Amino acid sequence: MHFTRAYKIVKTFLNFGLDELIPSHLFPWYGRLMRACFFWLGNKHKDKNAGQRLRLALESLGPVWVKFGQMLSTRRDLLPPDIAKELSLLQDNVAPFDGEKAQQLIEQALQLDDIHQLFEEFDNKPLASASIAQVHTAKLKHHDALHQVVIKVIRPDIENAIYADLKLMAQLAKLVSQFLPDGKRLRPVEVINEYRKTLLDELDLQREGANAIQLKRNFENSESLYIPYVYSDYSRKNVLVMERIYGIPVSDIAALEEQNTNLELLAERGVEVFFTQVFRDSFFHADMHPGNIFVSREHPENPMYIGIDCGIVGTLNKEDKRYLAENFIAFFNRDYRKVAELHVDSGWVPADTNVEEFEFAIRTVCEPIFQKPLAEISFGQVLVNLFNTARRFNMEVQPQLVLLQKTLLYVEGLGRQLYPQLDLWKTAKPFLEDWVKQQIGPKAVFSQLKENLPFWGEKLPEMPDLLYKALKQNTNKSANVTIQQSNRGIVWAIFAMTFTLTGTVFFVTEFIMPSIALFSTATICAWRALRHSSNHQV
Ligand SMILES: Nc1ncnc2c1ncn2[C@@H]1O[C@H](COP(=O)(O)OP(=O)(O)OP(=O)(O)O)[C@@H](O)[C@H]1O
Numbered sequence: 001m002h003f004t005r006a007y008k009i010v011k012t013f014l015n016f017g018l019d020e021l022i023p024s025h026l027f028p029w030y031g032r033l034m035r036a037c038f039f040w041l042g043n044k045h046k047d048k049n050a051g052q053r054l055r056l057a058l059e060s061l062g063p064v065w066v067k068f069g070q071m072l073s074t075r076r077d078l079l080p081p082d083i084a085k086e087l088s089l090l091q092d093n094v095a096p097f098d099g100e101k102a103q104q105l106i107e108q109a110l111q112l113d114d115i116h117q118l119f120e121e122f123d124n125k126p127l128a129s130a131s132i133a134q135v136h137t138a139k140l141k142h143h144d145a146l147h148q149v150v151i152k153v154i155r156p157d158i159e160n161a162i163y164a165d166l167k168l169m170a171q172l173a174k175l176v177s178q179f180l181p182d183g184k185r186l187r188p189v190e191v192i193n194e195y196r197k198t199l200l201d202e203l204d205l206q207r208e209g210a211n212a213i214q215l216k217r218n219f220e221n222s223e224s225l226y227i228p229y230v231y232s233d234y235s236r237k238n239v240l241v242m243e244r245i246y247g248i249p250v251s252d253i254a255a256l257e258e259q260n261t262n263l264e265l266l267a268e269r270g271v272e273v274f275f276t277q278v279f280r281d282s283f284f285h286a287d288m289h290p291g292n293i294f295v296s297r298e299h300p301e302n303p304m305y306i307g308i309d310c311g312i313v314g315t316l317n318k319e320d321k322r323y324l325a326e327n328f329i330a331f332f333n334r335d336y337r338k339v340a341e342l343h344v345d346s347g348w349v350p351a352d353t354n355v356e357e358f359e360f361a362i363r364t365v366c367e368p369i370f371q372k373p374l375a376e377i378s379f380g381q382v383l384v385n386l387f388n389t390a391r392r393f394n395m396e397v398q399p400q401l402v403l404l405q406k407t408l409l410y411v412e413g414l415g416r417q418l419y420p421q422l423d424l425w426k427t428a429k430p431f432l433e434d435w436v437k438q439q440i441g442p443k444a445v446f447s448q449l450k451e452n453l454p455f456w457g458e459k460l461p462e463m464p465d466l467l468y469k470a471l472k473q474n475t476n477k478s479a480n481v482t483i484q485q486s487n488r489g490i491v492w493a494i495f496a497m498t499f500t501l502t503g504t505v506f507f508v509t510e511f512i513m514p515s516i517a518l519f520s521t522a523t524i525c526a527w528r529a530l531r532h533s534s535n536h537q538v
Helices: 002-015 029-037 050-061 063-073 081-087 099-109 158-179 188-202 205-218 253-258 263-281 318-332 336-345 355-371 379-392 399-418 424-439 442-476 481-508 512-537
Strands: 133-142 145-154 239-243 283-285 293-295 305-307 313-315
Touching (some): 002 050, 002 158, 050 063, 063 081, 063 158, 063 188, 099 133, 099 145, 099 239, 145 205, 158 188, 205 239, 205 283, 205 313, 253 263, 253 399, 263 283, 263 305, 263 424, 283 399, 313 399, 318 336, 318 379, 318 424, 336 355, 355 379
Antiparallel strands (some): 133 145, 145 239, 283 313, 293 305
């Protein structure tokens, strides 16, 4: 199986002339020798351009490769634009699998003798069928009521096929990175590893269910986004039962216009939902292609999105978020020095990077973007340009940022399709500026203290003990005046710390007057500590 599949892949690549995509000066002699060994396989599609040949080759290799091509199409940082555009046309035309088989899989997963024990009107005919899973409609008997649901079922036997293809892909990536002189720059091994992770995550519907539950909780009372309810009691690794939704696909602009949807508000809400997910929740839906987004039929004047398929989500840590927000703000202020410094501070590029050179490189690629009116600038493209430049300065690939950049491109595309005059910057700027403000300044310091309160609350009872030990040590060593002096300094410092902590506890629990008294005492202790330490140094 392994060998025949490997041969099929080589045959497809050569029949679509993909070897011709490698520039001759980059094709080493051993590569050409290997190519010559398959002399009977030649390019049968000479009439088509490179992008088309690559797309057709991937389509003929099946779903794992199609999904890989779709992922690559969003990596504008790695591929030339014409090839990326062609890959974005990839379609996974897979036939649905037998509905009886789906029913059998559901019965097995939920340990039912008969599907009708739990579901009424299970429809054998799939509602939708994709490369990894198929969706059926049913009515769930739940708490003495009937609930309209959809059941997503992973295709039978897909797992083994995916593992086998991923293994071959990984071997191919290794070959490319080892034997093609320019292979490493494309980071094929990392790209395949990232793809592997995404694809395997998609095979686990319990994970998708958990993501949907989290996202639903994050947008509990939101007017902008609704996530269908997941029946976790009836969900397994290969079966997911969730509330059926009846929204309008977001790409169906005619239907949205027909019900007088406020498209401007809808487009703005897309941007708002995205930035809320990224900056408020650090948890974003990262598969926002139009097939996964619907619009509620209710209240078209106050339109709400409905999101499905939460199989791929992204998360960002606090530092990433802060640098990202500041990067956008600095970029739109055309402060390229700041952009360069942020990349160094965040550790995205090595600490010894020449900031001036980096600033200059960023200016060169970013300044032309401002030729356009601000409203037309693409945030996603800004990130692509920035990351491309940073990569020349040895920026490591940050998978979470790549996911974010990809999602941002989708969100923008979607927003502009709904409302071409959408001014992304106008919608996003106040959001980003508020967020950055919240992260710095006194409010942020206190919220940080509040966050660390449980830790300090735990340590506070130990303070008197520490103090006692320090004092005792001080008495034992009284022979040495210098040490005694320095110990006194330590004792005052401990006092200062204890009063500060207690003051903070009072402050955040809103006992303002006692907290002021404690902070004042802490200041006096700190001053005494400083005096002792300076005497000691003298
Ligand atoms: N809760 C739901 N209510 C109504 N229809 C749904 C629901 N969930 C999924 N569908 C339908 O099933 C289709 C496929 O669902 P989903 O996107 O979750 O599957 P998938 O296998 O992950 O597909 P892909 O990854 O290719 O988008 C959707 O486009 C939608 O038409």
